Amino acid sequence: MSDMIRTRNLTKQFGGSTVISGVNMTVKEREIYGFLGSNGAGKTTVMRMLLNLIKPTEGEIELFGERLTVGATKPFKRIGNIIETPVFYENLTGQRNLELHCEYMGMYNPKMIQEALELVQLGSARNKPVHQYSLGMKQRLGIARAVSTKPELLILDEPINGLDPNGILEMRSLFKRLRDEYRITLLISSHILGEIEQIADTIGVINSGRLIEELSMEQIRSTQTEYVEVITPSINRVAYVLEYVLNIRNFKVSGEKLLKIYDMKLSQSELSRQLVTHEVSIEAINRRNRSLEEYFLQATRGGEEHAASH
Numbered sequence: 148m149s150d151m152i153r154t155r156n157l158t159k160q161f162g163g164s165t166v167i168s169g170v171n172m173t174v175k176e177r178e179i180y181g182f183l184g185s186n187g188a189g190k191t192t193v194m195r196m197l198l199n200l201i202k203p204t205e206g207e208i209e210l211f212g213e214r215l216t217v218g219a220t221k222p223f224k225r226i227g228n229i230i231e232t233p234v235f236y237e238n239l240t241g242q243r244n245l246e247l248h249c250e251y252m253g254m255y256n257p258k259m260i261q262e263a264l265e266l267v268q269l270g271s272a273r274n275k276p277v278h279q280y281s282l283g284m285k286q287r288l289g290i291a292r293a294v295s296t297k298p299e300l301l302i303l304d305e306p307i308n309g310l311d312p313n314g315i316l317e318m319r320s321l322f323k324r325l326r327d328e329y330r331i332t333l334l335i336s337s338h339i340l341g342e343i344e345q346i347a348d349t350i351g352v353i354n355s356g357r358l359i360e361e362l363s364m365e366q367i368r369s370t371q372t373e374y375v376e377v378i379t380p381s382i383n384r385v386a387y388v389l390e391y392v393l394n395i396r397n398f399k400v401s402g403e404k405l406l407k408i409y410d411m412k413l414s415q416s417e418l419s420r421q422l423v424t425h426e427v428s429i430e431a432i433n434r435r436n437r438s439l440e441e442y443f444l445q446a447t448r449g450g451e452e453h454a455a456s457h
């Protein structure tokens with residue numbers, strides 16, 4: 148599989164302050180790339196640079212294997228996007244909005260416009276003016292507009308924002324169809340992991356302008372998703388037994404009475420035996436699944452510490 152997007156050392160400063168710092172990201176062909184970061188982390192700024200809407204201060208961008216140059220237009224005929232809330236001519240119909248967009252892009256194709264409207268289930272609403280559309284319908288119209296020029300790559304900034312649970316489900320299955328049936332690569336930003344974890348093939352985590360993780364979901368699922376929690380009033384004694392008796396260092400004190408052990412080679416019975424031998428009082432020992440949320444939270448904190456130490 149070839150790469151659809153590659154950035155090298157992508158950096159952006161606004162008025163002397165660095166907002167994006169040394170981002171190296173790779174989006175592979177026909178994958179859904181979940182671009183995750185809290186508000187203000189820098190997702191939109193990266194996407195705007197990818198779309199040539201703003202110029203990087205430093206670094207390079209490659210789209211479809213070719214280096215992006217100032218004033219380039221060709222690659223953007225192959226990309227559909229929604230950056231921030233899509234804006235429409237509210238008094239015109241959904242269909243007319245799409246027609247105008249395609250004419251403007253020089254890619255007018257009536258068949259594809261109908262197909263795009265059907266795809267997002269707006270076929271029957273296509274002749275209604277947009278001001279009569281609900282928020283969810285407008286989000287879907289935004290996708291239809293982005294798809295109506297038959298792009299190979301879709302760049303969508305927070306497309307799930309503000310949708311109700313049903314709308315989120317519909318959107319997710321739409322993204323999968325776009326990848327699987329239309330063979331489109333998708334770069335989707337979100338500030339909520341739960342919104343994209345089921346559909347993303349790769350997740351890139353951005354924090355304070357730095358890409359702190361870029362991992363395939365397979366890698367993420369196989370990495371430390373389990374731990375053993377120990378609830379105890381004697382947290383220091385448990386830490387002592389782990390470190391000096393059992394020689395285990397991959398654990399974390401997570402609260403006044405809570406300690407989490409990520410080393411899964413340690414059997415629960417051996418742990419209990421050693422804690423009893425060393426007369427440590429224990430309230431509970433449980434095996435738990437570490438949620439992805441927790442995984443990313445920790446990665447984000449690690450990233451902050453890492454950034455702060457530089």
Ligand SMILES: Nc1ncnc2c1ncn2[C@@H]1O[C@H](COP(=O)(O)OP(=O)(O)OP(=O)(O)O)[C@@H](O)[C@H]1O
Pocket residue numbers: 161166184185186187188189190191192193338
């Ligand atoms: N034109 C600009 N001038 C100055 N600062 C800017 C500009 N655009 C963005 N920033 C700053 O860059 C940082 C990243 O903003 P960005 O919009 O990329 O974040 P984001 O991850 O997309 O967050 P959100 O989801 O809130 O849009 C923020 O601190 C923002 O204030």
